Amino acid sequence: MYIHEVTxxxxxxxxxxxxxxxxxxxxxxxxxxxxxxxxxxxxxxGYLVKEGGQMPMFRKVAKRGFSAGDYSAQKKIAIxxxxxxxxxxxxxxxxxxxxxxxAGLIPRRSQIVRVLGGGELTRALTVEASHVTRSAAQKIEAxxxxxxxx
Numbered sequence: 028m029y030i031h032e033v034t035x036x037x038x039x040x041x042x043x044x045x046x047x048x049x050x051x052x053x054x055x056x057x058x059x060x061x062x063x064x065x066x067x068x069x070x071x072x073g074y075l076v077k078e079g080g081q082m083p084m085f086r087k088v089a090k091r092g093f094s095a096g097d098y099s100a101q102k103k104i105a106i107x108x109x110x111x112x113x114x115x116x117x118x119x120x121x122x123x124x125x126x127x128x129x130a131g132l133i134p135r136r137s138q139i140v141r142v143l144g145g146g147e148l149t150r151a152l153t154v155e156a157s158h159v160t161r162s163a164a165q166k167i168e169a170x171x172x173x174x175x176x177x
Contacts, residue, residue, distance in 0.1 A: 045059075047059055103134070103136050104137070104138070104139045104141055105133035105134060105139065105140050107127060107132050107133055107140065107142055108142075108144070108145030108163075109142060109143070109144060109146055109147075109148045109163050109166055110145055110147060111132050112152060112154075113146070113148070113149065114130060114132065115152075119152075120151075122152050122153065122154045123140075123156075124137065124140050124156075127140065140157055140158075141157065141160075142154060142160065143162075143163055144160050144161075144162030144163035144165070144166055147166070148166050148170045149170060150170060150171075150172075151172045152170070152172040152173075153172060153173045153174075154167055154174050154175065155175045155176075156174075156176065157176070159174050159176065
């Protein structure tokens, strides 16, 4: 038994790394790269297209019509807090997607409006949205407004 086996930090760093290119007795000469070929040269990159006899991934995946998470098919959700409704004109009584887009509160490409309860509401508004959180609905109704889910 040795002192480094007894201390609390023994084995903390793990095994030593492989020291390549330090003589023929220990991974020297070709340094584990083998003889000749592309992967034995300096600057060779490990390409993912070569899988050693196994069918490469890029040949398995369909080249047409395949999409991993098709972003164009996802619904564009716009999130707005009720505190932002104070920026609307005083003449606006109905808050819907068109009113929010014209006020610049949500992007033009939005398809779904989600109303959150952040901020305070001081006037009565009718809010038309796809989704309204419970806290937002309570604040809207407390200000004398109404929630319409579309």
